[in-house]
Amino acid sequence: MTLSVDLQHRLGEFALDVAFEAPPGLTVLFGRSGAGKSSVVQAVAGLLRPEAGRIALGERVLFDSAAGVFLPPHRRRLGYVFQDARLFPHMSVRRNLLYGQRLAPREAAGPGLDEVAELLGIEALLERRPGGLSGGERQRVAIGRALLARPQLILADEPLAALDEARKSEILPYFERLRDEIGLPILYVSHATAEVARLATHVVVLEQGRVARQGSAAEVLSDPQVTPLGARAAGAVLEARVVTQHPDGITELAVGALPLLLPRVARAPGAVVRVHVEAQDVMLATTRPEGISALNVLPVTVRSLRLGEGPGALVQLAAGDSLLLSRITRRSAEALKIAPGQRLYAVLKAVSVAPDSVAEGS
Amino acid sequence: MSLLGPEAWQAVLLSLKVAFWATLWALPPGIAVAHALARGTFPGRHLLNGAVHLPLILPPVVTGYLLLLTLNTNAPLGAALEQLGIVFAFRWTGAALAAGIMGFPLMVRAIRLSIEAVDPGLEEAAATLGASRLRVFATVTLPLILPGILAGAILAFAKAMGEFGATITFVSNIPGQTQTLPSAIYAFLQVPGGEGAALGLVAVSVVIAMTALLLSEAISRRIARRVAGR
Numbered sequence: 001m002t003l004s005v006d007l008q009h010r011l012g013e014f015a016l017d018v019a020f021e022a023p024p025g026l027t028v029l030f031g032r033s034g035a036g037k038s039s040v041v042q043a044v045a046g047l048l049r050p051e052a053g054r055i056a057l058g059e060r061v062l063f064d065s066a067a068g069v070f071l072p073p074h075r076r077r078l079g080y081v082f083q084d085a086r087l088f089p090h091m092s093v094r095r096n097l098l099y100g101q102r103l104a105p106r107e108a109a110g111p112g113l114d115e116v117a118e119l120l121g122i123e124a125l126l127e128r129r130p131g132g133l134s135g136g137e138r139q140r141v142a143i144g145r146a147l148l149a150r151p152q153l154i155l156a157d158e159p160l161a162a163l164d165e166a167r168k169s170e171i172l173p174y175f176e177r178l179r180d181e182i183g184l185p186i187l188y189v190s191h192a193t194a195e196v197a198r199l200a201t202h203v204v205v206l207e208q209g210r211v212a213r214q215g216s217a218a219e220v221l222s223d224p225q226v227t228p229l230g231a232r233a234a235g236a237v238l239e240a241r242v243v244t245q246h247p248d249g250i251t252e253l254a255v256g257a258l259p260l261l262l263p264r265v266a267r268a269p270g271a272v273v274r275v276h277v278e279a280q281d282v283m284l285a286t287t288r289p290e291g292i293s294a295l296n297v298l299p300v301t302v303r304s305l306r307l308g309e310g311p312g313a314l315v316q317l318a319a320g321d322s323l324l325l326s327r328i329t330r331r332s333a334e335a336l337k338i339a340p341g342q343r344l345y346a347v348l349k350a351v352s353v354a355p356d357s358v359a360e361g362s
Numbered sequence: 363m364s365l366l367g368p369e370a371w372q373a374v375l376l377s378l379k380v381a382f383w384a385t386l387w388a389l390p391p392g393i394a395v396a397h398a399l400a401r402g403t404f405p406g407r408h409l410l411n412g413a414v415h416l417p418l419i420l421p422p423v424v425t426g427y428l429l430l431l432t433l434n435t436n437a438p439l440g441a442a443l444e445q446l447g448i449v450f451a452f453r454w455t456g457a458a459l460a461a462g463i464m465g466f467p468l469m470v471r472a473i474r475l476s477i478e479a480v481d482p483g484l485e486e487a488a489a490t491l492g493a494s495r496l497r498v499f500a501t502v503t504l505p506l507i508l509p510g511i512l513a514g515a516i517l518a519f520a521k522a523m524g525e526f527g528a529t530i531t532f533v534s535n536i537p538g539q540t541q542t543l544p545s546a547i548y549a550f551l552q553v554p555g556g557e558g559a560a561l562g563l564v565a566v567s568v569v570i571a572m573t574a575l576l577l578s579e580a581i582s583r584r585i586a587r588r589v590a591g592r
Contacts, residue, residue, distance in 0.1 A: 103493055149492055
């Protein structure tokens with residue numbers, strides 16, 4: 001089932017005009033705050049009625065201004081995970097979880113309470129009240145509550161934004177499992193590149209109420225023209241296969257035919273992972289450097305170059321079939337005479353890839 | 363009890379009955395109006411707000427007289443209701459009606475404040491989980507505003523116990539039928555040597571008021587703990 005969205009709406013001075021499709025898998029609505037991401041999700045949920053447009057989930061029309069269709073939120077069959085959890089304070093965790101399940105149509109199939117509680121690791125919390133839970137626990141219960149409503153679509157509006165780094169890495173794996181195991185379209189709002197790199201199968205970049213770019217995560221994130229958060233936060237996603245674990249704690253991976261050495265990645269050989277490589281960690285050289293501490297020197301071809309307005313430049317590189325981004329200064333770009341088609345060597349320190357930047361592949 | 367004569371006791375019991383029914387009938391419309399004022403975005407919202415507060419500002423005698431004008435058995439509305447077997451004027455039911463109307467603004471204020479304190483995000487969350495508006499209200503809003511409803515009900519009950527002006531104008535001061543506690547105190551004070559009986563009634567009203575207040579405090583503390591989710 002695919003979610004198709006096409007809507008126009010005016011909020012004061014701000015004009016929202018977006019059209020995109022979210023196929024099964026996890027689609028990230030990506031952009032800086034104020035780009036209109038949350039308004040889009042609210043419109044999909046029916047909490048905001050757009051002035052014009054059409055929103056459909058497979059064959060089911062949720063909103064169609066031309067036909068005068070507007071399904072109220074409670075008839076849209078969705079699971080909405082809010083940034084602030086929004087658990088019902090007067091109910092136990094168990095009653096929170098079961099709230100939507102009781103209202104789902106009888107024929108709707110889906111996981112049961114025990115299964116969901118196990119998936120999210122909240123079995124021990126069932127009789128507790130939301131007031132006594134930690135932020136991460138609360139967010140896990142909120143995810144479970146949304147799942148148990150037997151939704152046909154999951155909406156998540158910056159579900160990690162209110163959590164600290166430790167709690168974030170506690171929740172992220174659950175979204176990976178949802179993406180890989182539930183088989184529903186997930187529309188996920190984020191303004192964090194790391195989250196996008198880890199979770200997204202599909203990315204829709206919003207800029208000032210418009211879709212600036214959409215496509216697969218690897219395509220969009222390696223596009224030097226699309227940097228919704230600025231060039232500083234740019235970075236590509238590589239799909240890599242674990243080849244072998246070296247005894248000195250280094251893991252050898254393969255990106256296509258190219259070897260990639262990283263600090264220990266705790267996966268068995270053969271496992272597919274996605275690696276987030278930040279553009280500022282990739283160095284460029286015209287000849288293969290010798291006597292250098294960096295473990296990874298990859299032969300690459302320049303695909304495109306984007307000179308920034310300031311002193312910076314972004315270079316898109318093809319490493320075999322994969323795409324990388326490198327952020328350098330304009331001065332270096334001119335000194336190396338970088339131009340599309342040029343052959344270069346990309347240098348990547350193994351330790352610059354944090355363990356958090358390596359995630360389950362999909 | 364030797365403190366009160368039979369006539370005084372009658373007034374106390376009648377007042378309790380009147381205040382109980384006044385609070386009971388005012389609660390459903392009170393919750394509905396408070397919800398409309400807190401969450402509604404309809405034209406005439408300010409007008410409704412003004413109309414609700416009118417009994418608080420008008421002299422009670424005026425409210426009583428307006429009730430008498432519209433609901434006496436010769437007036438069109440009063441006559442129509444009489445056909446249905448409902449008579450208010452000069453009956454205890456009229457006292458309950460008048461007392462309820464006088465307490466209505468206090469009740470609405472308390473409930474409205476508690477509805478405004480409920481995070482609309484919780485109601486949105488319930489809606490996305492499949493709850494219709496009515497179910498959202500019954501399962502999320504209502505449990506969360508119980509302390510406010512209780513506070514509003516106690517206020518209205520206390521107001522109904524003490525209501526005098528509108529009651530005496532609308533239903534008069536007939537011992538055993540419409541003579542409530544305040545009317546009885548007033549009546550005792552009109553006759554020589556009635557001060558003793560009046561003082562007894564004053565003591566009773568103080569006891570009733572204090573009991574109601576302490577009871578509501580205790581209940582609302584319990585509800586607040588439950589609602590806070592700990």
